[in-house]
Amino acid sequence: MVVEGDDARALARAVGHIPGTALPGESGNVGLAGHRDTFFRALKNIRLGDDILVTTPRGSYRYSVVSSAVVGPDDTRVLDASRSSSITLVTCYPFHFIGSAPKRFIVHANIVRS
Numbered sequence: 001m002v003v004e005g006d007d008a009r010a011l012a013r014a015v016g017h018i019p020g021t022a023l024p025g026e027s028g029n030v031g032l033a034g035h036r037d038t039f040f041r042a043l044k045n046i047r048l049g050d051d052i053l054v055t056t057p058r059g060s061y062r063y064s065v066v067s068s069a070v071v072g073p074d075d076t077r078v079l080d081a082s083r084s085s086s087i088t089l090v091t092c093y094p095f096h097f098i099g100s101a102p103k104r105f106i107v108h109a110n111i112v113r114s
Helices: 008-013 041-045
Strands: 002-004 015-017 028-033 051-056 059-071 085-093 103-111
Touching (some): 041 103, 051 085
Parallel strands (some): 002 015
16 A cells, blocks of 8 residues: 655555655656655665556556565655656665664666567
């Protein structure tokens, strides 16, 4: 489940759509944030070429992972707009860190056109 917003309340309930980013199926970069120890726990196993499927009331959208990276918490360029349809998943890093993690794990994927 995805809710609008990326504040503590939203992320306690679901993955959060980062305000100001595109919506799934639109041109641009969809930004989604989630906690590494709940909804985005499986990201530690994600690989290049893996699919990310997002289903909304308007349709289903498949994205293919093209990169992953570890960045600082203030590195917002990963959410920059794009001309094509893409998605960026953001979670804290390292995955097994106790407490407030010092970095962010980023997964970027491009939409797959049928």
